[in-house]
Structure formats: C-alpha cells, structure tokens
Amino acid sequence: MLDCGSSLSRVAIAYRTYGTLNAARSNAILICHALTGDQYVAERHPVTGKGGWWDVVVGPGLPIDTDRYFVISSNVLGGCMGSTGPRTVMTQAGRDDDPAVLWGTDFPPVTIRDMVRAQKRLVEQLGIARLFAVVGGSMGGMQVLQWAASYPESVFAAVPIATAPYHSAQNIAFNEVGRQSIFADADWQQGRYWQSGAIPARGLAVARMVAHITYLSEEALTRKFGRRMRGGSLAVFNDMFEVESYLQHQGSTFVRRFDANSYLTITRACDWFDLAAEYDGNLSAAFAGTRTRFCLISFTSDWLYPTAESRAVARALNGAGANVSFVEIASDKGHDAFLLDEPDFHRTLAGFLGGCAEHAGLAA
Amino acid sequence: MRYVAKNMRLDLRLIAGMVAPGARVLDIGCGDGTLIDHLYRTHGCDARGINIDMAEVTRAIAHGLPVMHGDADTDLAQYPDDSFDYVVLSRTLQAVERPREVLRQMLRIGRHALVSFPNFGHWQLRWKLLWTGRMPNTKVWDRPWYETPNIHPCTIRDFFALAEQEGYVVERWLAVDDDGQRSPWRRFPAMANLFGEQALFQLRKA
Numbered sequence: 001m002l003d004c005g006s007s008l009s010r011v012a013i014a015y016r017t018y019g020t021l022n023a024a025r026s027n028a029i030l031i032c033h034a035l036t037g038d039q040y041v042a043e044r045h046p047v048t049g050k051g052g053w054w055d056v057v058v059g060p061g062l063p064i065d066t067d068r069y070f071v072i073s074s075n076v077l078g079g080c081m082g083s084t085g086p087r088t089v090m091t092q093a094g095r096d097d098d099p100a101v102l103w104g105t106d107f108p109p110v111t112i113r114d115m116v117r118a119q120k121r122l123v124e125q126l127g128i129a130r131l132f133a134v135v136g137g138s139m140g141g142m143q144v145l146q147w148a149a150s151y152p153e154s155v156f157a158a159v160p161i162a163t164a165p166y167h168s169a170q171n172i173a174f175n176e177v178g179r180q181s182i183f184a185d186a187d188w189q190q191g192r193y194w195q196s197g198a199i200p201a202r203g204l205a206v207a208r209m210v211a212h213i214t215y216l217s218e219e220a221l222t223r224k225f226g227r228r229m230r231g232g233s234l235a236v237f238n239d240m241f242e243v244e245s246y247l248q249h250q251g252s253t254f255v256r257r258f259d260a261n262s263y264l265t266i267t268r269a270c271d272w273f274d275l276a277a278e279y280d281g282n283l284s285a286a287f288a289g290t291r292t293r294f295c296l297i298s299f300t301s302d303w304l305y306p307t308a309e310s311r312a313v314a315r316a317l318n319g320a321g322a323n324v325s326f327v328e329i330a331s332d333k334g335h336d337a338f339l340l341d342e343p344d345f346h347r348t349l350a351g352f353l354g355g356c357a358e359h360a361g362l363a364a
Numbered sequence: 365m366r367y368v369a370k371n372m373r374l375d376l377r378l379i380a381g382m383v384a385p386g387a388r389v390l391d392i393g394c395g396d397g398t399l400i401d402h403l404y405r406t407h408g409c410d411a412r413g414i415n416i417d418m419a420e421v422t423r424a425i426a427h428g429l430p431v432m433h434g435d436a437d438t439d440l441a442q443y444p445d446d447s448f449d450y451v452v453l454s455r456t457l458q459a460v461e462r463p464r465e466v467l468r469q470m471l472r473i474g475r476h477a478l479v480s481f482p483n484f485g486h487w488q489l490r491w492k493l494l495w496t497g498r499m500p501n502t503k504v505w506d507r508p509w510y511e512t513p514n515i516h517p518c519t520i521r522d523f524f525a526l527a528e529q530e531g532y533v534v535e536r537w538l539a540v541d542d543d544g545q546r547s548p549w550r551r552f553p554a555m556a557n558l559f560g561e562q563a564l565f566q567l568r569k570a
Contacts, residue, residue, distance in 0.1 A: 284442075295425065296432075314432055315442045323412060326432035327421045347426040355428020 014082025015074035019066035032136030032143035063350035086261035105191030137161035164309035166274035178207030205251030217334035284319035393456030397424035440469035485519030
C-alpha cells in the first residue's frame with residue numbers, strides 16, 4: 001500500500017550487501033542512496049563499469065568499515081536498477097503480467113516514506129530487527145530521517161548527511177526544470193518511449209546538466225574550469241568553454257544508465273517530502289521520545305541543502321530530547337562533497353559510528 | 365580520547381566532582397569534549413556537548429562524543445524544560461552575548477547549573493589596572509582588549525549579586541587559585557574575590 005492510496009501487488013527490491021552479519025544480527029548498516037544513486041555502493045557498477053558511488057567511504061578499513069559492519073544497500077522503490085519502478089514490467093493483482101508492458105508513467109507516484117517502507121520489509125526479510133545504523137546523503141538523508149521517524153525502535157543510530165526535512169521551493173524549482181526538459185523531448189512520447197525503444201536522451205541529459213550544477217559550487221566550478229576555452233574563437237553553436245563540454249559529458253553518460261520516467265518519479269518523491277507535515281508542522285513531534293543517536297553533517301558550500309536545514313533538524317531533535325551530534329564540514333565542493341574525499345567528513349563519520357558501536361555493545 | 369582526570373583542566377576536574385553518577389548533563393562550550401567523555405566513562409552519565417568552534421566539534425564527534433555545533437546565546441531555547449540534571453558552562457559565561465539570558469535558559473532546561481569563570485576581581489588584575497592604568501594581562505586573561513572573546517568579564521562578587529537578583533540559590537561555590545588550592549578563604553566571598561583566580565558555582569532555581 002502506497003501513500004497515494006494505490007497499491008503494488010508485487011514489489012521487487014534490488015539490493016547488495018557487503019561484510020558479514022554477526023551472530024546477534026546487530027551490526028547491520030543500511031545505506032540509502034541519493035536521487036540517481038543505486039545499490040552499487042562499493043563495487044564496480046554493472047552499467048558504467050566505474051567504481052561504486054561511495055567506495056571512498058564503504059569498504060574494509062574505511063569509515064563504514066565492512067570488516068566490522070554488515071552493509072546493506074538497496075535500489076529505491078521507483079528506481080531503475082532492478083527495484084520495482086517505471087522501467088519494470090507492470091503487475092496487476094489477479095492478472096498475468098505481459099512482459100512487453102512496462103509501468104512507464106502508469107507507475108503510481110511514490111514517496112520517500114514508501115521507499116522506506118519497502119526498505120523496512122527488505123531488512124525484515126534479511127532477519128534484522130534493528131539496524132545498527134541508517135546512513136545516507138541528500139535524498140538518502142531524507143530516507144534516514146524518515147526511518148528514524150517511522151521506525152525509531154529499529155534504528156540505533158542515524159546519520160542524515162547534506163539533507164533537509166523538506167524540499168525547499170528552490171529544490172522543487174530545479175527539479176521542475178529537469179522534468180520540463182524531459183517532457184519537452186519528442187522522444188519522451190508522453191512517457192511511452194519504452195514501446196518504441198527510443199529514449200528521451202536530450203531531455204534527460206539537460207535535466208542532468210541543470211541538476212549537476214546544483215551539486216557543485218561556484219568555487220568548485222571556478223577551480224575546475226574557470227573560463228578556460230576549448231577552441232579560442234567565438235562560437236555560438238559549438239561548445240566554447242570547458243565547463244560546457246564537462247556538463248554535456250555528464251548529461252550524455254547519465255542517459256546511458258538512468259531511466260527518464262524513473263527520474264520523474266523520484267524527483268517527485270523528493271519534492272513531496274516534508275517530514276513535519278505528517279506531524280502538523282512540528283518536526284520535533286516526528287522524533288518524540290526517540291532513543292536513536294543522531295549525527296547530522298552538512299557542508300559549507302552546499303547551497304542545495306544548506307547547513308541551515310540540517311541545523312533546523314538538529315534543533316528539532318534537541319526539542320525532542322534526542323541525542324544529537326551536528327557538524328558543518330568546511331569544503332568548497334558543494335553538495336557533492338559527501339561523495340568525495342573529504343578527510344574531516346570521513347573522520348567524523350567513522351568516529352560517530354565507532355562511538356555508537358561502543359554504546360550498542362558491538363565488539364570492536 | 366581516554367584522558368585520565370589528572371590531565372583535565374582544573375575547573376573541569378572540580379565540575380566532574382560535583383556531578384552525580386548517572387546524571388543527564390549538557391556541557392555548553394564543551395571544547396574537545398574532555399569533560400563529557402570523562403563523565404560518561406567514570407560517572408556513567410548521559411553527557412552531551414555544544415560548542416561554537418567547528419574544528420573542535422569535528423574532533424569531538426570523530427572521537428565518538430555526542431557534540432553539536434551551536435551557540436550558547438541561540439541554541440538553548442529549543443530544549444524542553446528540565447531536559448538535564450546539570451547544565452555546565454565552563455569558562456564560557458564571560459564570552460557569551462547575554463550572560464543573564466544564558467543562565468536563565470540553563471536553569472530552565474536543567475535542574476542545576478554549574479558555572480565556572482575566571483575571576484576578574486583577582487588581586488593581580490586589580491593591581492595591574494591600578495599600577496599601569498592599562499587593561500590587565502595575565503595567564504588567564506591573555507588577550508589584548510581589542511581581540512578578546514571575553515566580552516563580559518565579572519568578579520565573584522558580581523556573580524553573587526546576579527544570582528541574588530535573579531533569585532537563584534547558590535547551592536555550592538568555591539574559588540581556587542591557579543594551583544587548585546581552595547582554602548583558606550573559601551568561606552569569605554570578599555577574600556575569595558581577591559585571591560581566587562577561578563570560581564565555580566552550582567545554582568538552582570529558588
């Protein structure tokens with residue numbers, strides 16, 4: 001049953017695990033991925049062939065130490081890397097599936113809470129009653145907050161990173177530009193592109209280009225590209241500046257691994273997210289009586305999910321009497337800093353988890 | 365960060381001695397978290413910290429301590445009443461914007477307030493001001509007037525007066541010289557105000 005009122009008769013959730021679950025089943029960490037992430041956290045991605053999206057953080061001896069913790073990561077509901085979503089075969093109760101008919105835009109709108117419900121079922125299937133920690137950045141951080149609010153007894157420690165308790169008008173605005181760009185691509189065909197085998201590559205690439213700018217900072221763009229040119233002569237239709245070809249490259253590689261309808265579904269889920277709304281606008285009430293230990297982390301140059309939003313969550317948690325750590329990490333890399341090599345961030349994450357492990361009685 | 369108590373700053377050692385085992389403690393201006401770590405390890409306290417210095421917060425969390433970045437002047441208001449048994453403000457009172465409001469918040473969210481501060485009434489400061497006619501510089505007050513973070517210095521007698529004015533009960537107090545010797549003037553505020561380099565007060569609401 002979904003928040004929108006409709007229900008999915010069969011749901012598949014694609015997941016990967018790393019490390020070993022201990023005998024007490026008490027060392028599991030769930031990692032929630034961001035908008036365009038997936039379950040391939042710390043291994044070669046089957047489509048792109050590149051390393052995992054968080055392989056600087058998750059692995060043996062790394063901040064999320066797979067020698068010590070059992071790491072689970074799953075593709076969100078509505079995603080396109082194996083979990084039920086717009087790109088999977090449509091299922092309807094009491095009817096045989098037609099493998100040629102995909103959900104497409106008929107896939108019901110899902111929410112962050114729906115994604116988290118699906119994750120909870122997965123974790124239960126794995127025989128884990130309580131997660132040692134739930135960790136995630138950006139949209140993954142929203143899932144962490146939702147986990148802590150919906151299933152406080154099942155989350156010993158929560159680490160929402162570079163995230164917010166709701167999507168701001170600016171966040172929604174950028175997402176809308178992306179969606180309109182997809183709608184405007186003739187190949188999108190009202191969402192039925194999967195029938196012809198075409199993909200709205202142009203629209204999806206532009207959506208990614210816009211979004212990618214929001215993941216960086218002005219300083220990072222200046223440092224990486226400045227005003228450096230590719231040619232040197234003034235041109236209108238060819239890309240002139242290095243930053244342009246960089247963005248085009250980001251856009252074109254993205255369309256090879258991501259589904260446009262999935263992008264629409266997931267950006268909508270983000271925009272819809274407003275944790276306090278479930279509690280009459282009182283964010284503290286979402287965490288009333290919680291015993292979960294929290295660590296909120298933001299980054300100085302992140303203007304997509306600025307520190308003020310993490311601070312608001314920290315204050316709301318104080319209002320609920322929760323155990324909260326909160327730090328803003330100095331970085332000029334923008335929102336994407338949480339994916340990159342940021343030693344202070346990594347030390348903070350490792351130390352917080354280590355301290356929690358002590359309180360949880362996990363063996364070192 | 366398994367410091368033993370003897371490595372701890374004197375006022376922190378004295379504060380630790382005043383906290384009951386198992387208590388809920390909030391340490392405002394907790395530095396690198398030495399006190400909360402000590403209270404957790406030796407007293408079994410649920411001790412948490414707030415600090416305005418981001419580098420210290422990072423270090424404290426990296427050591428596994430529950431510390432949040434925050435400001436004594438603005439980040440106490442959201443805690444519910446009586447959230448803590450003790451709220452600690454060590455060597456920070458003189459650096460906050462609104463000391464009186466911070467004390468009010470401390471005694472709203474905690475049953476007891478433990479406040480330590482360097483005593484501006486110490487004879488050396490008085491002597492230096494009198495003799496040189498310039499803002500005194502000592503080991504405790506070691507920054508020139510134009511860049512000191514200590515914008516609200518006070519004396520032991522000032523603090524007694526404020527506590528009375530605000531209707532707080534001084535449950536315990538002590539003054540120490542730099543070596544941590546407390547007697548022989550512990551019963552006499554005027555003497556303590558002259559010879560005490562640091563003061564420590566435990567307050568509660570009347």
